[in-house]
Amino acid sequence: MKFIVIGMSAICSAALLLVNPGCSNQQEASEDENEVTIGIMPKLVGIDFFNAVENGALQAGEELGVRVVYDGPVKNDVTKQVAMVETWIARDFDAICIAPNDPDAIAPVLRKASRRGIPVITFDADAALDARDYFVNQATYDAIAKALVETMVKGIGPEGKYLYLTGSLTAVNQNIWMERMEKYHKEKYPGMVNLSETPRTSEEDQALATQTTIDILKAYPELNGLYAMTSVALPGAAEAIQKNDAQDRIHLTGLSTPNAMRPYVKNGIVKEFVLWSPVDLGYLTIHAASAILSEIITDSTAGFDAGHLGQIQIMDREVLLGEPVIFNAENIDNFDF
Amino acid sequence: MTRIFASRDVALTALLILVCLAFGLTSENFRDPMNFLDRSRHWVEIGIIAIPMTFIIATGGIDLSVGSLLALCGVVSGLAYEILGLPLPVAFGLGVVIGGVCGAINGLLSSRLRVPALVTTLATMAAFRGLAMGLSQADPIRGFPRAFTDWAGMGAFGRGDFQFPYQTAMLVALVAVGAILFSRSLIGRWSIQIGENPKAARFSTVPVHTTNLLLYTASGLCCGLAAIFYTGRFATAHPDAAKGLELEVIACVVIGGTRITGGNGSVVGTFLGVLLLGTLGFGMEMQGVVQKYQMILIGVLVVTIATFNEYIARAPRQAGAQRGTR
Numbered sequence: 001m002k003f004i005v006i007g008m009s010a011i012c013s014a015a016l017l018l019v020n021p022g023c024s025n026q027q028e029a030s031e032d033e034n035e036v037t038i039g040i041m042p043k044l045v046g047i048d049f050f051n052a053v054e055n056g057a058l059q060a061g062e063e064l065g066v067r068v069v070y071d072g073p074v075k076n077d078v079t080k081q082v083a084m085v086e087t088w089i090a091r092d093f094d095a096i097c098i099a100p101n102d103p104d105a106i107a108p109v110l111r112k113a114s115r116r117g118i119p120v121i122t123f124d125a126d127a128a129l130d131a132r133d134y135f136v137n138q139a140t141y142d143a144i145a146k147a148l149v150e151t152m153v154k155g156i157g158p159e160g161k162y163l164y165l166t167g168s169l170t171a172v173n174q175n176i177w178m179e180r181m182e183k184y185h186k187e188k189y190p191g192m193v194n195l196s197e198t199p200r201t202s203e204e205d206q207a208l209a210t211q212t213t214i215d216i217l218k219a220y221p222e223l224n225g226l227y228a229m230t231s232v233a234l235p236g237a238a239e240a241i242q243k244n245d246a247q248d249r250i251h252l253t254g255l256s257t258p259n260a261m262r263p264y265v266k267n268g269i270v271k272e273f274v275l276w277s278p279v280d281l282g283y284l285t286i287h288a289a290s291a292i293l294s295e296i297i298t299d300s301t302a303g304f305d306a307g308h309l310g311q312i313q314i315m316d317r318e319v320l321l322g323e324p325v326i327f328n329a330e331n332i333d334n335f336d337f
Numbered sequence: 338m339t340r341i342f343a344s345r346d347v348a349l350t351a352l353l354i355l356v357c358l359a360f361g362l363t364s365e366n367f368r369d370p371m372n373f374l375d376r377s378r379h380w381v382e383i384g385i386i387a388i389p390m391t392f393i394i395a396t397g398g399i400d401l402s403v404g405s406l407l408a409l410c411g412v413v414s415g416l417a418y419e420i421l422g423l424p425l426p427v428a429f430g431l432g433v434v435i436g437g438v439c440g441a442i443n444g445l446l447s448s449r450l451r452v453p454a455l456v457t458t459l460a461t462m463a464a465f466r467g468l469a470m471g472l473s474q475a476d477p478i479r480g481f482p483r484a485f486t487d488w489a490g491m492g493a494f495g496r497g498d499f500q501f502p503y504q505t506a507m508l509v510a511l512v513a514v515g516a517i518l519f520s521r522s523l524i525g526r527w528s529i530q531i532g533e534n535p536k537a538a539r540f541s542t543v544p545v546h547t548t549n550l551l552l553y554t555a556s557g558l559c560c561g562l563a564a565i566f567y568t569g570r571f572a573t574a575h576p577d578a579a580k581g582l583e584l585e586v587i588a589c590v591v592i593g594g595t596r597i598t599g600g601n602g603s604v605v606g607t608f609l610g611v612l613l614l615g616t617l618g619f620g621m622e623m624q625g626v627v628q629k630y631q632m633i634l635i636g637v638l639v640v641t642i643a644t645f646n647e648y649i650a651r652a653p654r655q656a657g658a659q660r661g662t663r
Contacts, residue, residue: 112491
């Protein structure tokens, strides 16, 4: 009996010794009681987009002199996020920023945080409206729509014929963007013609996007421009244009990440495409959290000064990152996500 | 002579106290009992299901379908509430019944078909998950009332500085019932006899089939019960819920001293296993240990404790055998 207890104790102590080196660095930092700690949680860790968010967040933390803890689940699993937020509440974090994987499943734990007086800020994706204080909106639907249309007009002029290639017909963000784009076309460029009322689909599958684009090129000989509305549809479509050597005939633009588009921008298949900057998104999220804590942002605030991003607008409890970024051959190498 | 508290349980308790001391000395947030009790909500589902799992593993069986079944029960309850418009308690009652029925299917398959439970419950693990996906069309069911999600996520006995979560209290009560059943009732004795030697058990008039049927049905019922709290905590009935839960449950049972090959077991030990893994996870998170290191450390601990358990289980038998030969 005694032997067993002693033996187990020995192993346990050894295990705890193993734990301690792993956390000693963070431990020292968290010992300082007065330091403000802001937690920022992505949908998942280890992908380019959120790594870029992390960079921006840490940069903002350094500027503001607050401790920023960036951690999240290894898969996009909302239950893991709930457990981690619970932990952050128990560790007395001063503010919690999160990109939830499910707006409703995350809501109870966020309300628990609010009840303890911890400000909750969502970014990238929103939670149930009553479960968060502010949502950092990467770019308004109208701003994205405008940027896409203007990019297209630069290529095919105000009289061109165009088509949409989307993910699935039920993709919410894409549908709203296309609706706003149609509205913008009608108001500002009434001479432009949409060749297909129903957008073509690629189901978040890059190979399918390539195939569909090849079909489109055959079916619509009069086509001038193509909008690819998802981050996989655009490189898929670019591949098809490259294969068919159609870059002089078709002006392709859309939404995607610089890492996926770099080869096609470098060889001139795609001149310009649109997205928001995840670095700025992380940077702004931490700035907003810090401003809420220091009561620079209150219920009646319409804007605040967010470091190098300058004056940032707040509307309907949404912090607006503002204009999307337009990527082209000149600036694409400044981005890595 | 079976006792409610085996000597192994004392050793596990000592280890648990040591872990608490070590974390308590280094982390202020760990010392706050409210934090700790609030956190216990996370282990309750594992704990509830681990009680029947202890009996099942004692018979030499296993139930791999528990995570999938929890998801299925949640989805059925959610659909009953949202589409059939049943009152919430009735909807979750239906979920528990479905859990029992699915558990009985597990019991019948494992016992009557003479296919090892490892294989049959592996099959039902896939089947139940598929059913949950199909019924919900892979779309989580939302729209549960706030009162319910607050009850599962924040409801507790006591107010202000001391709050004991409802589900933790229920787990403690269930553990007490399970521990008494295991060590003082026929069903506990039968489980061990089946695990030691199924053939011998059948010849000594142990109702092997009935015992199996009862145990797997109980496992299903507990999945249904756990689904209530799980669904409440996440405010959604997700067909993807509780993936990998079976592994955590089995780890707790094994840490508690039940041999994976059957023939012994302890419900109190299993509960200590749940507490130990839960406390370790909580303590490490309070220390800011990142997830991947936590997983490595828990793996090392499970192997070490299982080795110890095996050593203890063998030691008295060898001593007896030696005495016999002399």
